[in-house]
Amino acid sequence: MELMKLETRHLPGALKLSQEMGWPYRLEDWEFAATVGRGLVLEQAGQVIGTAMSWIYGKAFAALGMIIVTGPAQGGGNGSRLFDGLLEAAQGRNVLLTSTEEGLALYKRRGFTAWGTVLQHQGLLTTAVTREGGDGVRQATISDLAAIQALDERATGMPRPSMVAALADVGKVVVVERDGRIAGYAISRRFGRGYVIGPCAAESDQDARLLILAQLSKLHDQFVRIDIYAEDGLGDWLESLGLQQVSSATAMVKGQRPVSEGSAHMYALANQSFT
The missing domain is CATH 3.40.630.90 (Aminopeptidase)
Known part of the structure; x- marks a missing residue:
């Protein structure tokens, strides 16, 4: 299982992951997100099994999102591996994200605190x-x-x-x-x-x-x-x-x-x- 930079060739696999999660993303939505941001993927035997993306806003801030791990690969630390890769790429910036209920525990362990609610x-x-x-x-x-x-x-x-x-x-x-x-x-x-x-x-x-x-x-x-x-x-x-x-989701920093x-x-x- 290899952690690597997200490239155009990974986007169909990323789309498949978001469909597995029930997210309504189109391939065009993934392409736009990748154009304005940067991402990481976990790849196994040529298949994308996890994604994570970040968007850099100046020298002080970054936003993280689109963090997905396929069902069979969950629970083995893969989500943490992707997320820690994003935090490292943020290079000490203040980091923002919007969390579902399922992600709150992971983000709190990484030092994130809630500040608002997104509906x-x-x-x-x-x-x-x-x-x-x-x-x-x-x-x-x-x-x-x-x-x-x-x-x-x-x-x-x-x-x-x-x-x-x-x-x-x-x-x-x-x-x-x-x-x-x-x-x-x-x-x-x-x-x-x-x-x-x-x-x-x-x-x-x-x-x-x-x-x-x-x-x-x-x-x-x-x-x-x-x-x-x-x-x-x-x-x-x-x-x-x-x-x-x-x-609803939780806005965190x-x-x-x-x-x-x-x-x-x-x-x-x-x-x-x-x-």
Whole structure:
């Protein structure tokens, strides 16, 4: 059993593992994750039996995720081997991840502590979502990218320009303007069973809702997923639109948690692994 760098040739095997776990990833979702991050695989007799990925945000932060070990190989320390390889690759950065109930014990043993809860909402959008004119929301242009990247950094407390640019490149982006400047953005893109809305960063709860509504208004009769922080209180509102909560996960950190700047806040995630 060999631990090695994840390469393009491993992605079909990685997809098979995620299907075994019941995750709705497509091959395109794996390809995107590998393009913006880096990963490790455990390979045995030419077969991928485990994966783990990381995404580096500047000199101080990293996110870990997509940690999977096939059923027959579980319980033999393979998950720990992959995870420790990721921690070593993070090179002393503060590390973030989102954990299922099954992973909590492992992560706590590695020094991670919980700081929040992520709620997964999804469903077929049969509710007709409309938006009123004059809400300040418009389609983004390429000239907005630098302002969007700067807002994302204020909202997350981490420099993620490459990630944001890659997400904007594959998705549709809307922004909200306040006093002549961009005060929020949201990206919708193909993912899993349909579409995911996220990231969504804004300077107020109201603008976050307006941005999400603007994206939902284009996705009638599509399967939509949104991952939000429970502390923001958007869950009941999303359920009223037909997007039911189907699971929850624990946001964790090893080291120092990033701090947002001013009123900027991240309301919806691009992916629980990317954080």
